Amino acid sequence: MVLPSSPSGQTTQSDGRVELTDPAAIEQSPYYNDELAPVPIAKRTWSTYNFAALWIGMAHNIPSYLLASGLIALGMSWVQAFVTITLGNLLVLIPMLLNSHAGTKYGVPFPVFARAFYGVRGANFAGLLRAFIACGWFGIQTWIGGEAIYALAGKLLGSWWRDAPVVLGQPWTLWAAFLFFWGLQMVIIWRGMETLRRFENWAAPFVIVAALALLVWVLFEAGGLGPILEQPSRLGWGVEFWSVFAPSLMGMIAFWSTLSLNMPDFTRFGGSQRQQALGQVLGLPTTMSFFALLSIFITSGTAVIYGEAIWDPIKLTEKFDNPLVVALSLFTVMVATLSVNVAANVVSPSYDFSNAAPRLVSFRVGGLITGVLGIAIQPWHLVADPNIYIYVWLAFYGGLLGSIAGVLAAGYWVLDKKTLHLPDLYARGGRYWFTGGWNLNAVAATVIGSVAAVGGAYSDPGKGPFPQEGLIPVLKPLYDYSWAVGLVVALLVYLLLSAPQRRRATDLAV
Template sequence: MDSPYRTDAQRQTTHPDGRVEPASGTVLPDGPFTNGDLRPVPVAGRRWTTYTFLALWVGMAHNIPSWTLASGLVLLGMDWKQAVLTIALGNLIVLVPMLLTGHAGTRYGIPFPVFARASFGLRGANLPALVRAAVACAWFGIQTWIGGEGVFFLAGKVFGPWWSDAAPFGGHPWTQWLSFGVFWAVEMAIIARGMETLRRFENWAAPFVIAAALALLVWITVKAGGFGPLLDQPSRLGWGAGFWKVFFPALMGMIGFWSTLSLNIPDFTRFGGSQRAQALGQTLGLPTTMTLFALLSVLVTSGSQAVYGKPIWDPIQLAARIDSIPGTLFALATVLVATLSVNIAANVVSPAYDLAHLAPRFVDFRKGALVTGVVGVVIFPWKLIENPSVYIFTWLGVVGGLLGTVAGILIADYWLLRRTRLDLLDLYTPEGRYWYAGGWNWRALTAFAAGGLLAVGGSYSTVDAEGAAQGPFPTGGLVPLLKPLADYGWAVGLASALVLYLALSRLAPEARRRPAAAQPVGEAAL
């Protein structure tokens, strides 16, 4: 019997650079699993360069949450060198699944939900897609509220007390709701114009944000007469057992920060002009930018400590202390651009594809983006911000831990089983080789469930200084036996799901199905 992992070369064309598209005269089948946004990008339309991917990561890395990553590690007892080292190592590690899953996007021109069909099945791919969409929609709402809050706060420095002290509505001044709404509308306007508009926006946003961050560093350094005392503070943990006890959970946190993008990345690399362009652009863009941004945040915060007597990690709060209207307006523009660049790319593009995948006949990319925007509002992100220990770091952390299992399954299937060979037509065809049992692959579902249990089953709540639990879980863990694994959830989920999926696929391989008949050229032609 033929291997189920072979492809039919007559149905697709492989170009000399390795990129694949349907063979000339062959079209994808019309049906419930296809629409214009989910079809492979033709090779002629894959034009993103190394700089495009570099700019994409610069734009996504330069945002308020990533600016404050180092502050959390310093508060845990690390010195600035340990904090920057942890961030750098975490981003080097997460770069690996980024490159592995991103390969499929550039080779076949397909988004993440279609890529997931090869391992989960045509219908089963909706499971990881919706898990990922839930995380992204929540983060979209949170980042939009943060962006609107920045607009409100800094605009108050320009317009005066009438803006900051406006009549309250729903617990916040009406001007803050207005800021939130305006910021949301700008995001929707940009993404509604499609991926090409996003590419152009990221291309100019990246150098602007870098210049603005460096300008902030120069301003605070001149004002402080140096970099300040934070750089001289020793680690409270040292390099002994106390450090390693904090280091490994912190490392998982740094990896988890981009865990969704380790799955989302085919949504962007499908436009890649070559594998070299996407791989080099990501390698130059992610670990270097995050590390330099962490170093920059430490230097600026250290200067703020020298000037104001206390470290100010929040860049909005620091920018609000600029004592000139032009400087404040420049800071306002920087907050807008930085938050827009990360939120649209990281938290709108991917759930838009996920929702289009759920109902391709009725939802396209733009409608999916609009639904994402609406969900990001109705989850009440201002409530999530009020209680981050329960909502952000618990719910999002647990769901994020499940994403490691998905990454493990995708890597095992694409690299170890199929050796990067996929059949494009069958990715869109019911009863094809990726149909499995009714559109679901039980091997992937089993690996997802088992890996998810190991990754998040031991989740537990921490205890504050008064002994109160910070979160909804028992302090002893949901499953006490699994509690030691909880701090390593992403890595545990990825490794366990990869091994289990590979074992199940080897022990009970899928019988090779007859390739679906190619349709004649018609309206669905690429």
Template sequence: MTTVSPRTQETDHLGRVDLTDRSAVGPNSFVNEELLPTPLPKRSWTTYNYAALWMGMAHNIPSYLLASGLIALGMNWLQAFLTITLANLIVLVPLLLNSHAGTKYGIPFPVFARAFYGLRGANLPALLRAFIGCGWFGIQTWVGGQAIYVVVGELIGPAWTEAAAFGGYPWTAWLSFAVFWLLQMAIIWRGIEALRRFENWAAPLVTVAFLALMIWIVVEVGGFGPIFAQPSELGWGAEFWPVFWPSLMGMIAFWATLSLNMPDFTRFARNQRTQVLGQVYGLPTTMSFISMVSIVVTSGTIVIYGEAIWDPVEVASRFSSPVVVVIGLVMAVLATISANVAANVVSPSYDFSNALPRLLNFRTAGLLTGVIGILIQPWRLVSDPQIYIFTWLGFYGGVLASVAGVLVAGYWVVSRTHLDLAQLYHPGGRYWFTAGWNWRAVVATALGALGAVGGAYSSAEGGGPFPVDGLIPLLKPLYDYSWMVGLVIGFVVYAALALSASRTKA
């Protein structure tokens, strides 16, 4: 058993903890420079930095697709707006609870997870998060590439837009996808500070661009009246609730990834107040704004074109002025880069680095994220709102919710926010458990995931990869509440097992 003196860590007047002697953790297979605690002098992010981060992450095309997808599924503007707003208020709770550890200890998400899963076991939640981040990276990159494809098409014409097809799309669409991929890799290669600077100036520009799109639609249809007069195809009765609950879980799942790995960013915070206020100002307000823009624009397309066009790239491509199209889609490209690099590359970079710290650093792990994001074939995931909201979001949200339940229970109930910082890097130490794994966390995660998504089903009308009766028919009713089920089971099971073990040792 490796022992480390408690004096290897110190707490400053703001309650932030750091290692007094970094050599105390020594070189081993669980340490590299990115995984060590952020030194106190480098914890400098302000409230604005976190608000801008969320503006950049939330104001993007896939966020827009959430509300427009709900409109396409039959909700009216009020139903879609309330669903998304409620979802973001709910997910803010575990997000802030897990953010606390990042600020207090200066550690990224996979190191935080070691306290409850074990030094080796932490790779389970970290890699789950990483591969979902890769999926999201691919989705955002495909959407951004489509925006580039439309912009260049407006400038060049049919020679670009009607190029020879390959794999179901013009080869120029694939080229646009590749160019957008390279732009993002260039930013991540420059490191986390380059990302912070990019978010600070890009976020306000993107907000203005989405606002301009909404104003254009309102002018075209003659005011808000025709938009808000669009009736719900579902009503508020028996047809609404079967759509509402899985939609709510899908909306929560949209940021379920960040509810786990927000310590990757809050490790740079000046203090707890800074990150809490920045996130409270940033997440609910920006998501409510982008959802309202999406609702107004998508409802407006019903009035103008007679159908709900849920893809903003397609909406922008119908503008009569090429100049307006180009400006709008350039802003869409900026929005997607801003969201994608922050939300979907930073965390997998830390997660893959945690799995192979001697082979991968932040930069090389970021490149690995980009490659996996292509292999996942993201163009298939965003082809249909049924698949996007109910299959992709609903399924992974339930799995990650069980991890969130373990982390919240472990940090706040079992550990009472007290961690031994140096031991998080020591094989054979306090967080080694059994061969580097804490079976209690694994069991809680597995049971939470089983309850959440064991009954995953696809509708007979909308299709999808799951049986109509559910993977496990008995659990089918729980799938509509997947995120909540996973969170509660993960929390309760881990708290019960860990507290029982603590009493036995006492």
């Protein structure tokens, strides 16, 4: 059922979803292109399964598998690591669902949604920050995927591949595998969102079946679960554990904090609010918890089979000698890494870069920009050390993105009460133009929230780039809670700064 059209230029369906009355009315705007335009109701076809499959495909990847091992390397027991990962994913699901609502209701991607609060131009402040972090993640996942291809192909092709001449510190064949994997991802994103949806639909169950098959084989060979399940925490449950737990929890939240912002990029295609919310609830926390247990159980079995715990799934599959099994492992790793990297780390920056110059940069060109920057960031340095990976990379950018999430939550749910005006999201001089296209209140709230969150960034001696006493010593205690601090501080500051404007608007209305 469609409710009567309103003079506002948008039409509301009986289920609450909104679309433009006359889509052609915004096509001449310099802030418009086809990819950034609201998705018509008829094309919002993603179901509960599509969203669940998206999350299953994104969660089943090598960095997710290695999360438990990274926490155990820091001294946690498997129970502590499992609880930390599960709790982190339950917490990050909250802002994810809050931001997802706008995508489904209005059919717009994240950078256009951000225009309502940062301004039509100012949305690039939030969008490009999110985009550059995605480029880093794209590079990390592509490097890991390239390493996997190099390692497993070496089992099939022999020493000429494994022992190839070194170029820039790595065998040239490793660089070739890296660039090959990079190219595969560019092909998928060039073909568009519908290709991605179809890919995720079959990739998700395939990776689950392959992972379960590996678990069954390990348990059969080991005769049951091994000694890792009985291994106590080196940290205990006292002060030492809690000092590691807090920043680790923020790192687990930061792992998906990028998606907590840009889920409107996907939920804009949702058939209903119930479908997108249920699909995400079924897909994210359950899958991440399951995958953490899977990695723990498989590693436990390897300790019995090989006499050592092998946390890296690539090193485990290198133990296989059957060419068919190695080839299947290689294909599985490629599918698993492709499914997360294209969806999580290329779609968002493609929209974000397109939003920065809608008439010059298409969704596809934005994807190519992401690919180039993902190489330029030299991702191999970010994953070399769990201290750098969890405490520096994840914790630092988590605080920045938490600040943006705070502004969006305050604006959409508290101030605007889920009501946006679609035509003005593309208009110069409309209600979202603010001051020259920028809402300085949102920018100030984000900056203040970010400084509070990461201003105290610190590193233990020899374990990171920050001073031991923190960049701003008085803020050092807050860094262990960077994402939560950024979200809460930015949310409160934005509400405080916006209060005078709201009062003036109310007075004028009266």
